[in-house]
Amino acid sequence: MANLGVAGEDETDPFHDWRTGVPQDPARYGLNIAYEAIDRHVATGYGAEEAIRWLGKDDSRRSFSYSDLQDMTGRVASVLQSHGLEPGDSVFALMGRVPELYATALGTLRAGMVFTPLFSAFGPEPIRTRMEIGGAAALVTTAALYKRKIAPWRDEIDTLKLVLIVGDDAPEGCVALGPAMAAARADTPPVETSPDDPALIHFTSGTTGKPKGAVHVHGAVVYHAVSGRNALDLAPGTIYWCTADPGWVTGTSYGIISPLVNRVTMIVDEAEFDLDRWYETIGREGVEVWYSAPTAIRMMMRAGAEAAAAYDFSSLRFLASVGEPLNPEAVVWSEEVFGQPFHDNWWQTETGGIMIANRPGMEVKPGSMGKPMPGVEAAIVEPGEGMVTLLPDGEVGELALRPGWPSMMRAYLHEKARYDKCFVGGWYLSGDLAMRDADGYFWFVGRADDLIKTSGHLIGPFEVESALIEHEAVAEAGVIGVPDETAGEIVKAFVTLNPGREASDALERDIRGHARKRLGAAVAPREIVFRKTLPKTRSGKIMRRLLKARELGLPEGDISTLETDET
C-alpha cells in the first residue's frame, strides 16, 4: 500500500514523487495513521530504529523497534479481524501504560477500526457510560481491571462482541491476548482508510448531560506530524518523553501518534509520578524533549531545587507543558533547575493537536500559553446570536479558532446539536476565556462554563453530581472546582440530604467513598459539604456559578434567575 506521506525529504520516500515533491493522491492510496507512524519508516529503511523504550514499574525495561511495532500491530489487527470486527468498529482500551496499550492503539488503526483509550483509574461508572455512547465492539483490558470494573455489567453492553485480556490467561467469556497474538498473522496490511475516516474517539466532559465523544479522523495525522516538529521540536532519533497517560488526548496525540510519525524514540514509563524516578530517568535515558503537565511540575517545585541537585539534566533540549495554565513561577523555576524553561501550550480534546504555543526559539512569556501555531488563526471573541464580535487586544473574551485545521474534531458522536453549538459565525468556540496581549501572546483566564480543570483533566460537574445523588442519603448535589496550589482546581461538592438523614463526618466519608468507587479517585470530589438547600433557578437548575462565587468570595453577579437560595 502506498500512502500520502508527510515526510518526503529523501529519494527513498515512496509517498511523494521525489522528482516533483508532489504527494501521491490520497484518494487513490488511502491515509492510515498506523502506516504513517510505523510502516512508512520500515519501508524507508528505518525499521531497526528504536520506537518505544518501555520502563516497567518493577524497573524492568523493554525496547521495541519500528519493525517490532509493525509486527505487534499487525497481530493485534489480525486478532480483531479474526473475531469478526470490521473497519469502523469501535475498540476500547482500558489499561495502564503497558506495551500492549500501544500495540492495541496502532493495531486498531491499522485495521481501520476506531480507537478509544480510557484512563485506567476511572471507576466503573465513567467506563460504562463511555462504552455505551461509543458502542464498544471490543475492549482490551487486564484481568484485574476486568474483574473489578467491567465484569458485573459486561453483559449489559449489547454491542460488545469481544473482550481481550492482556497476558496468557483470561477470565470466562474473554480471550487472552498473548496467545491470540502469537497465533495471529504479523504482516496484516493497513486498511486503506481515507483522510476523512474516523480513527479515534476521545471522550470529554460536558457541563450538562453525558460525556461527549469527540471524533477524530486519519487525516489528523498531518497535523500531528507538523505540530510535533513545530511545537515540540521532534525530529528523527529524538529521545522524547511525554508523561501523559494515553487515556487523555495528550497521551495519544503526543504520547503515541506525533512522536512515532516523527520517528523519535519515545520513553514510556509505566509508573506514576515519583520524583527521584523521574529525575533519574531523564539523565539515564538521555531525554532531550520532555512534555509534561503543571501538576507534576508543581510537585517537583514543592520538593525544591535541592532534590534535583544530584541529577543530570544536561540532555534536555526542550521542555513543554499542557493541561492547565503553567504559573510563571514554575517557568522561572524550571529554567533554574533544568537549564530550560517549560514552554506552556494550549489545546483541547476537540482540537486534536496543539493550537497555541510557546514554540522552540520563541521568547517565553511566563504565564502565557504563547502564540497561535503556523496555520492556526485564533481570536478573542464575544459570541452573539449566530455571529461573534472580535474583541481587541487586552480584553477578556472567549478563545476562538478558525475551523479547518486537519486535526479538528469532526463530530460529537450521536450529538449533532451539541457539535453545531461549538461553531458560531465561522469560528470554533473553545469554552475557555482568555485575552491576547499587544505582542500577540494569549493568556488563559478561566472556563466560560462550569467545567473543572483538575490535574490537567477536564471534569464535568454533571457526571459527578449524577454519581452523588445515587447515594441513598443524598437528595441534590452541586459540584464546582475550587483553586488548589498543586492540582490547579480540586472537585468540591455541595449536597443536600434526604429527609431523616443527618449530616455527619461519617456520612461525608460514606458519600465520598461511594463517589470514589463509582468515579475513581481522579474524578470524585475531594471535599463534600452539607447544605439544607442549594441555590436554584426558577427552572430548578442548581446555580453552580453562585456556589463558586461564594466559595471564592467573588461578586455574585446577576442573580435575577435565583429562585431558592442556599441555606
Added chain:
Amino acid sequence: MTDDDIRALFLEELARIAPDIDPGTVGGGDHIQDDLELDSMDVLNLVTALHARTGIDIPEPDYPQIETADKAVAYLSRALA
C-alpha cells in the same frame, strides 16, 4: 508510639482520604496507588495528614517509603525514634 499505633494511625488517615477503602482489608504490602487506587493528589493529602498527626515532615523523595502500610510503619517509627 508503638508500631501498632503507627499502623492504626496510617490506616485511619488512609481511610479518611479514600473512604472507599476498608482499613480492615488493607494488607501490609498493598501498594497505596497500584492496589488501593490512590492518585497523586491523594498521596499528597496523606503526607499532609501524617504530618499533622505525627509532626514528621515527609519530603517528596521519601514518598516511595510510605507506599505500603508496612513500609510506612517502618519509616515513621524510624523518624519518631
